[in-house]
Amino acid sequence: MANTKSKRRQRGSIRPNGAGFQVRVYAGRDPLTKKDIYLHEQADTEVEAEKARTKLLRQVDENRHPKTQVTMSFLLDRWLGVAELDETSYERAEGIIRNYLKPAFGALRASKLTAEMLELFYARLRQCQEQCEGRRNGKTDPKTRQRHVCEPLAANSVRKIHFILRPALNRGLRWGYVTTNVAALAEPPSQPKPNPDPPTPEEAALVLNTAWQRDLDWGTFLFMTMVTGSRRGEMCALRWSDINLDRLELFVKHSNNGRRIKDTKTREVAGLRPRLTRWCRPARSPWAGRWGAGG
Numbered sequence: 001m002a003n004t005k006s007k008r009r010q011r012g013s014i015r016p017n018g019a020g021f022q023v024r025v026y027a028g029r030d031p032l033t034k035k036d037i038y039l040h041e042q043a044d045t046e047v048e049a050e051k052a053r054t055k056l057l058r059q060v061d062e063n064r065h066p067k068t069q070v071t072m073s074f075l076l077d078r079w080l081g082v083a084e085l086d087e088t089s090y091e092r093a094e095g096i097i098r099n100y101l102k103p104a105f106g107a108l109r110a111s112k113l114t115a116e117m118l119e120l121f122y123a124r125l126r127q128c129q130e131q132c133e134g135r136r137n138g139k140t141d142p143k144t145r146q147r148h149v150c151e152p153l154a155a156n157s158v159r160k161i162h163f164i165l166r167p168a169l170n171r172g173l174r175w176g177y178v179t180t181n182v183a184a185l186a187e188p189p190s191q192p193k194p195n196p197d198p199p200t201p202e203e204a205a206l207v208l209n210t211a212w213q214r215d216l217d218w219g220t221f222l223f224m225t226m227v228t229g230s231r232r233g234e235m236c237a238l239r240w241s242d243i244n245l246d247r248l249e250l251f252v253k254h255s256n257n258g259r260r261i262k263d264t265k266t267r268e269v270a271g272l273r274p275r276l277t278r279w280c281r282p283a284r285s286p287w288a289g290r291w292g293a294g295g
Helices: 046-061 072-082 087-105 115-127 155-175 201-214 216-228 232-236
Strands: 013-017 020-029 036-043 249-252 254-256 261-263 270-272
Touching (some): 036 046, 201 216
Antiparallel strands (some): 013 020
């Protein structure tokens, strides 16, 4: 009886391309765009191409390949829709995505983004916010008739861009849009060293006494800010119920973002016992006679 067993069809294809060979492997159908997904790789020789085909097939078999060909714009929008951000953080992230990330990477497939692209992007922003790489510096735009002056983006601002990309790509990794979080590999600009310049005790006393002379409530607000070290939003959210005058305690429980009262930034309740000193207790202080100097 003749052997009717057919030869098994080879998965993937290798074809000449330029000076080398192109490898193509079918990886399923994109669930979003409904288009076929193919993995590609270029090799110099046919032997290397065969090795590349084996590697791509292993990725498909082990389910380690991107499941979709979505763009960075799509991924960032999806992340923004599920990220747990308050109103101000959401608006800041949306503005960064709209002004910086989408113009640079919006049309790029998420799986094509590399750490090198990100670090070059950060470097260009540190030279010029419009990423002209110095080519337009000092030149007049023929459309706007305005002279372009390169203005670098601050290191802290570039770091904010990085720390939006990183969780977005991490979410894309869990969703199967990408196989690697390249933002975790890229290095953002270094954190600038803090250079605080706090007022001296004499300067602080002058500010407080001047404020108290002009407005008792404003002076009290400044005084409480100085002795507690609370954030502006936390100070604006203080209520009389947060203060225990008998035990001389102040509880920072909430923060005011200008729209609503919410949890503090650390989501913790801080119990404080402010200590007064002689230089910051003016004669008209509403606390005079209640709290003695030094505690």
